[in-house]
Amino acid sequence: MKRKFLEDLGLEKEAIDKIMAENGNDVNAAKADYEALKQQLEAANTQIQERDGQLEQLKNATGDVEAMKQQIATLQAENKTAKEKYEADLKDLKLSAAIKMAVGNSAHDADLVAGLFDKAKLILSEDGQVTGLEDQLKAIKKEKAFLFREEKAPQQIKGGKPAEGRGTPPADKKPSEMTYSEMCKYLEANPGATIE
Template sequence: MKRDFLEGLGLEKEAIDKIMAEHGKTVEAQKQKANELSSSLDDLKKQLDARDADLKDLKKKAEGNEELQTKFADLEKQYKVDKEAYETKLKDAQLASAVKLALAGKVHDADLVSTLLDKATIEVGEDGSVKKGLDEQIKTLKESKPFLFVPEQPAKPSGFRVGGTKPGTGTTDETPGSLFAKQANEAAKVSENNPWK
């Protein structure tokens, strides 16, 4: 979310500061969650590396023993399955984190929008950011479901001003109600002076 957008809506500086502070907390919480996830995945990778080293050591010790060789083969198969599951989880977690960070501030609900995306076509770079595949899907979603996105342009003010003036514009402090009453009074004066009553 950009300060210019909020200023374009005519919000006061104090309100803008509060909104920006709250938005900053949200973005910071998402980054912290991504860091925690990355940290736990790094721990899992270290555990898998340690298990890999133990398997190599066990393989050397099992040479010449038929029963240990069979057990080792079973462990190796299980290790391969676990490693593939870990790599899939790691890839999915990195992708989900990158997508949520890329959507932060652009959509009203990043979790909802991320469920509408085809994650198979999105690629994540080494730095953890989205490389490609997201922009095209965002463009399509903006066209089909624009209500999911935070407006990029400031809303144009309506013709009515409720209290206050803008310097140099010549507008008064009249409210919509007072403008209506003024028009009704003028209409009544015209009908009083009407000789054709």
């Protein structure tokens, strides 16, 4: 989404900034997902090539049965180790992506802040949810607040302000001219009204 498109719609600068920030978060999330999938695909392709090579090696091997059994056992052990490494790398990649998503644009340097997380204390569930992430993020924000951008309170739009349920005294009488019963009746009909 381009800023000019929103400006042409006649939106105010503050609204455009908020829309662009939210769009940036969505784009960053999509990039993180893309990078994770890309790395998974590269790792899978590498494993396929390694196994194809191993199968070709076995096909071309000549010799006795015991030597081939030993070679098969060795290859199975190597494949198991490679699979465990792949799963650990994939978990680390998912945790890193989740951390960067949680940090988002709130940090001056997302990579630096991501390095402060203790991944050993994070639990990655089957559905991709990370337990313990919010607690660590809050602790890091508290301990090292200088690493994060200052959160700006939404600016208040100046100009006319609606009555917000508050009434005004009847036009024909000033509050000082009202009787006690008129004042009670008025306040009952207009809860939260202020009388000056």
